[in-house]
Amino acid sequence: MAVLDVVLWPAPVLETRASEVSEFNAGLRQFVANMHETMHAAGGIGLAANQVGDLRRVITIEIPWSEARDGEELEAKEWWHNKTFTFVNPVITKKAGKFKFQEGCLSFPDLFEFVDRAAEVWVSAKDEHGKPFELHANGLLAVCLQHEIDHIDGIVFIDRMSRLKANMARKKLARRGAPITTTDPVKA
Numbered sequence: 001m002a003v004l005d006v007v008l009w010p011a012p013v014l015e016t017r018a019s020e021v022s023e024f025n026a027g028l029r030q031f032v033a034n035m036h037e038t039m040h041a042a043g044g045i046g047l048a049a050n051q052v053g054d055l056r057r058v059i060t061i062e063i064p065w066s067e068a069r070d071g072e073e074l075e076a077k078e079w080w081h082n083k084t085f086t087f088v089n090p091v092i093t094k095k096a097g098k099f100k101f102q103e104g105c106l107s108f109p110d111l112f113e114f115v116d117r118a119a120e121v122w123v124s125a126k127d128e129h130g131k132p133f134e135l136h137a138n139g140l141l142a143v144c145l146q147h148e149i150d151h152i153d154g155i156v157f158i159d160r161m162s163r164l165k166a167n168m169a170r171k172k173l174a175r176r177g178a179p180i181t182t183t184d185p186v187k188a
């Protein structure tokens with residue numbers, strides 16, 4: 001396995017729609033293993049292929065359960081905590097409710113901002129062997145799936161912010177290097 005370089009915004013690969021995977025071969029499985037290793041090394045809870053410069057529709061997710069994040073209530077343990085997920089060609093088939101979460105992104109170091117998402121999503125996808133599966137996600141898994149599926153559609157989270165917030169974010173990024181205080185270290 002290998003740790004891949006994470007592409008930082010701005011970069012064309014982050015704004016390009018990735019292509020459907022049609023060959024489920026050893027090369028794909030090696031790539032998926034590298035994505036998981038990269039996600040761990042970078043301390044992210046999710047990663048999309050675009051973020052390592054590859055335009056295949058592949059995302060990886062692993063959300064560790066922490067008994068208490070700083071300044072937060074004890075987090076309820078969900079079925080998806082501490083599980084390793086690989087989604088190839090994922091499609092959101094249904095959404096429900098509304099949820100706002102302060103999101104971070106490995107391609108936008110030190111930027112954390114609230115984004116409007118659906119509270120629940122139903123996803124159909126394939127694993128790295130080409131086996132189809134369906135999944136119903138809530139909470140942070142639902143947020144993470146929407147964030148990562150946006151990535152493979154060439155959409156980054158500042159595109160989901162209001163114009164005002166997106167402009168503030170761009171200014172923050174322009175003065176990168178300045179310390180930015182944040183309460184939530186979750187990056188995807």
Ligand SMILES: [Zn+2]
Binds near residue numbers: 104106107188
């Ligand atoms: Zn991201």
